[in-house]
Every structure is written in structure tokens, then in C-alpha cells.
Amino acid sequence: MRRKAEALRDKVSVRILALETSCDETAAAVVENGRKVLSSVIFSQADLHALYGGVVPEIASRAHVDACDRVIDQALREAALSIRDIDACAVTYGAGLVGALLTGVSCMKGFCYTARLPLVPVNHIEGHVSANYLSHPSLTPPFLCLVVSGGHSHLVRVNDYGDYALLGQTVDDAAGEVFDKAARLLGLPYPGGPEISRLSEKGNPTYALPDPHAGGEFDVSFSGLKTAVINIVNSAKMKGEEINKEDLAASFERRVVGILSVRLADAAARHNVPAALCGGVAMNRVLRNRTGELCAKKNITFYCPSDSLCGDNAAMIGCQGYYEYRAGVRAGMDLNAYATMDVSD
Numbered sequence: 001m002r003r004k005a006e007a008l009r010d011k012v013s014v015r016i017l018a019l020e021t022s023c024d025e026t027a028a029a030v031v032e033n034g035r036k037v038l039s040s041v042i043f044s045q046a047d048l049h050a051l052y053g054g055v056v057p058e059i060a061s062r063a064h065v066d067a068c069d070r071v072i073d074q075a076l077r078e079a080a081l082s083i084r085d086i087d088a089c090a091v092t093y094g095a096g097l098v099g100a101l102l103t104g105v106s107c108m109k110g111f112c113y114t115a116r117l118p119l120v121p122v123n124h125i126e127g128h129v130s131a132n133y134l135s136h137p138s139l140t141p142p143f144l145c146l147v148v149s150g151g152h153s154h155l156v157r158v159n160d161y162g163d164y165a166l167l168g169q170t171v172d173d174a175a176g177e178v179f180d181k182a183a184r185l186l187g188l189p190y191p192g193g194p195e196i197s198r199l200s201e202k203g204n205p206t207y208a209l210p211d212p213h214a215g216g217e218f219d220v221s222f223s224g225l226k227t228a229v230i231n232i233v234n235s236a237k238m239k240g241e242e243i244n245k246e247d248l249a250a251s252f253e254r255r256v257v258g259i260l261s262v263r264l265a266d267a268a269a270r271h272n273v274p275a276a277l278c279g280g281v282a283m284n285r286v287l288r289n290r291t292g293e294l295c296a297k298k299n300i301t302f303y304c305p306s307d308s309l310c311g312d313n314a315a316m317i318g319c320q321g322y323y324e325y326r327a328g329v330r331a332g333m334d335l336n337a338y339a340t341m342d343v344s345d
């Protein structure tokens with residue numbers, strides 16, 4: 001297997017079959033030379049978890065086991081390729097739900113063993129960053145990227161394809177997590193981010209909410225904001241008053257967007273490099289627009305992946321997997337899955 005991997009390293013065209021199972025999406029994709037998506041299949045389990053108001057790890061693992069083979073078959077079919085046309089496989093091995101990750105890792109180990117293909121391990125956070133390369137073919141490092149998903153709020157300096165520096169992160173809840181929790185307080189279903197967005201379009205930001213400060217200059221904290229929303233909802237309940245959900249959603253979204261957009265634009269200006277967003281929360285239109293405006297004022301180029309590449313998908317794993325593959329990164333059959341992982345781990 002290793003000899004084949006070495007021989008393929010200098011091939012002109014490299015096709016990677018990628019699998020992503022870190023949370024509640026089972027996704028497979030075929031990506032050519034890191035930048036061209038030949039197919040991308042996403043099976044969302046959101047409906048299975050909506051009943052419980054959040055992702056249930058055991059249900060996620062079982063659903064991945066059922067769906068892995070299916071999404072891989074479909075990705076190959078949609079790319080009009082067979083296993084023989086694939087040069088390597090990439091799989092997310094962290095960060096995420098460890099049981100969910102293990103299903104994907106085990107599936108790809110079996111696939112690589114039988115097909116005699118090299119296996120490339122990919123860090124989920126680095127995958128999100130790489131989604132920007134797929135939407136913006138001219139983008140190359142260095143740039144700053146704010147990863148805002150259900151599990152992360154990382155401000156990362158991308159020095160090179162495999163070279164990252166963490167400049168800041170949340171000290172408590174992740175950006176998507178705080179959207180989901182606020183939505184639950186307002187009685188909205190999971191996932192809460194898009195629900196808050198929809199509601200806030202009909203409201204005005206009339207509620208005063210705090211701008212909590214975290215330790216480091218580019219760190220963020222959302223717990224004070226979350227507590228403020230809890231207090232508003234509870235005190236209205238005790239007084240028998242109605243809260244204006246649209247206005248509270250708009251106030252909350254505006255505050256979160258303010259916290260995130262200012263951090264990214266300021267840091268990019270300081271480093272004098274382009275700025276980028278990624279992760280599920282990057283689908284938020286107010287966040288995209290506000291960050292774009294702030295960057296424009298500072299003469300900073302701003303990038304954001306298309307919607308389908310913001311949420312969890314395997315194309316981003318195939319893209320990052322390609323750069324890892326080029327750098328000679330390979331996993332053995334002893335590859336494990338990790339619930340927590342920083343960039344560059």
C-alpha cells in the first residue's frame with residue numbers, strides 16, 4: 001500500500017474519495033486535484049435528531065453505519081467513476097462525536113484495505129477552512145479564517161496549506177451552539193441557527209444585550225449573552241408578559257454577528273491578509289454581509305464558501321485531504337478517532 005502511495009504522489013491528476021461523519025451528516029465526495037468537486041453527496045440526519053432538540057450521539061453513530069456505504073456508492077456513481085479511478089481516500093478523524101467519527105474511520109479503513117488505496121486522515125476544522133478553496137479557485141494562503149460551526153469558533157491564521165496558527169477561540173460555547181441554545185429558549189426547533197435567522201428578518205434589534213469580553217484579544221465568549229437571553233425570557237414569564245420573539249432574535253443575531261465580524265476584520269487588517277469565514281454559521285446572511293462591509297472598509301478581501309460548502313460536507317475533506325496527500329500524510333490501519341483536536345494536530 002505504501003509503495004503505491006509513493007508512486008502516485010507525483011501523478012498529474014489525483015482523485016480523492018472523501019468521507020465525513022463527525023456529527024449528524026453522512027457525506028461522501030470525489031474531489032480532483034483538491035479543487036474540482038466531481039461529486040458531493042450529503043445525507044442529513046437532522047430530522048432524526050430534531051425530535052430530541054439536539055444531536056443524540058448514539059443515534060448519529062447508528063445512522064452513519066446505515067448510510068456510509070450508500071453515500072460512497074452514490075458519490076462514485078455521480079462522478080461516473082469506479083474504485084479503480086480513485087487514487088486515495090480521505091476521512092475525518094476528529095474533532096467531533098467520537099462514535100460518529102469511528103464509523104467513518106472504520107468504513108474507510110475497510111475500503112482502503114480491500115481496494116489497496118492509501119488512507120489520508122483529515123482534521124474536520126481544517127476541512128472547513130479548505131471549503132474556501134473550492135468556492136474561490138484563486139484563493140491561496142496566507143489568509144485569516146474564522147471557523148464558526150456547531151462545535152467551533154476558531155480564528156485561524158492559514159500560513160500555508162498544512163500550516164496553521166490559532167489566534168483566538170471561544171472560551172465557552174461555540175457560535176452555532178449559542179444559536180441553537182437561544183433558539184431552544186425561544187421554543188424554536190433544532191437546528192436553531194437558520195430558525196433564529198428567519199425570525200430575526202421580521203424583527204428589530206430592540207433588546208439591549210451585553211457584549212461579553214473574553215481573555216485574549218481574539219477570543220470570544222458567549223455565555224454572558226446566553227444568560228442575558230435566559231433572564232429576559234424568564235423574567236417575562238414571571239411577570240406574565242409576552243416577549244417579542246422576532247425582536248429578541250434580531251437583537252441576539254446582531255450581537256453575535258457584531259462579536260464575530262469585528263474580531264475577524266480587525267485581525268485580518270492587523271495581519272494584512274484576506275479574511276474568510278467557514279462552518280455552518282457562515283451561512284448566516286447578516287454575518288456574511290456585515291463581515292464583508294467591515295472588510296471592505298479596511299481594504300481587506302473577504303471570502304466565504306457557497307452555502308452547500310459551509311455546513312458539514314465531504315468535498316471540503318477531499319480538498320484538505322489532497323493537500324495532506326501531497327505532503328505525504330498517510331494513516332495506517334491503526335488510525336483512531338479523536339473527540340477534540342486543534343488545528344495542525
Ligand code: KG4
Pocket residue numbers: 023148149150151152175176177179180191192193194197279280281282283284285310311312
Ligand atoms: O458546520 P456545521 O454544519 O456542523 C458542525 O461542524 O458543527 O454547523 C452547524 C451549526 C448549527 O449550530 C446551526 O444552527 C448553525 O451551524 N447554522 C446557523 C445558520 N445555519 C446553520 N447559524 C446561524 N445562522 C444560520 N443561518
Ligand code: ZN
Pocket residue numbers: 124128149150279280311312
Ligand atoms: Zn463542521
